[in-house]
Amino acid sequence: MELGPPGGAGPAEPGPRLRGLRGDDRAASAAWLSEASAGRRAPSVAAVLPAGGSGERMGVPTPKQFCPVLERPLISYTLQALERVCWIKDIVVAVTGENMEVMKGIVQRYQHKRISLVEAGVTRHRSIFNGLKALAEDQPNSKLCRPEVVIIHDAVRPFVEEDVLLKVAIAAKEHGAAGAIRPLVSTVISPSADGCLDHSLERTSHRASEMPQAFLFDVIYEAYQQCSDYDLEFGTECLQLALKYCHTKAKLVEGSPDLWKVTYKRDLYAAESIIKERISQQICILMDAKEDEEHVGRCLEEMLKKELNHVKVTSGALCHAGRDLQQIILEQCYNFVCVNVMTSDFEETRKLLNALEESNLSILYPVVVISVHFLDYKLVPFGQKMEHLMQIKEFAKEVKKRNILLCGLLIYYPQISFELISATNPPLFAEEDWP
């Protein structure tokens, strides 16, 4: 089943794309990305996500991939992480027939793009094989294209970043297979039949195999076609299949600690904490001054971008930015700076607040909105502008009932314009702020 237009998602955000890459990696990645964005023939990449497990170890009736984390199913975070990566063309998700409708509902509700659903198998390997078959172009009526490189990633590892996806994809193109690894947390031992220690492995010379992994499609598809029923039933390592059946030695890539697999109930709490931390670092700037690049509002935008980690910027009046904004709200951004340059009232802020209220985003946590207004002291007497903007105080009282914390900020320029341009460090605003 094909859901959403292929390649329909917007481009990945420019900020964190190459984060964590160094030297040669960075150069290779930049080349890959520039080819991809210039539409030249970069290797075509697809992803397969096994999501057909029952999550026995979690010990709850709902399969863990559908368990809510901050009211949103876990798998939706993983899909979001993958679909942000513009060079992954198709994302094939393997789901049990029983959960197919639930999955379709998630794709629709969170507007996931480039997703195709296939039926899962009774084991993880069989689910992955079904995903690969859908990409192999030998399925009747399939709209999917056979990719050159395929990434395999568990649906229950939501914190995968673009840099590791890129590293495994590039390494797979060169070596045929690649996978993320982590140092072992505990020592691995081998027990004997009588329940006593037989031997222990030297911890420093072993690694934990994590996900994502990537392969030349032809290698991994061949391996799955060749492998035994025993492998499909009991195997846990795709890299091993590539080695055993295609003599392809996987390149191992150091992954981040956040790549761990949500397995036990406590992992859901850990996932929730990580998501909360990310949310708190993310800010959306809404800017209504599109034309005037010189305007003090632009200086503010530039400074915020420098000071904060995750910044999303929507340009243009909110009526044009409506779709972007819906997407940003869907992605759970809780901090907004609404810069009103063109309008003298707080109409733009009001539109933002309406959109936030309709979304119910603030049910779980307070949403913070800072409404910034500019006042050219040469044109408008300060008192007059203040009087007008005092209305925002009333408005702030009203939205507070709905867990939205609104704060107004008046920037009196051109004096402050000068301060913004010349300042290298905060404070950004030296004067008038209220309520």
Ligand SMILES: Nc1ccn([C@@H]2O[C@H](COP(=O)(O)OP(=O)(O)OP(=O)(O)O)[C@@H](O)[C@H]2O)c(=O)n1
């Ligand atoms: N028949 C299966 C079994 C597992 N998976 C998927 O493979 C990934 C990793 O497997 P695991 O963590 O073992 O998931 P479960 O099998 O669901 O968990 P448990 O072993 O605790 O039952 C998960 O995204 C899971 O949904 C799958 O697609 N098809």
Ligand SMILES: O=C(CO)[C@H](O)[C@H](O)COP(=O)(O)O
């Ligand atoms: O560990 C892995 C790396 O190869 C796989 O990610 C996978 O999660 C193993 O799953 P299972 O729980 O089914 O053994």
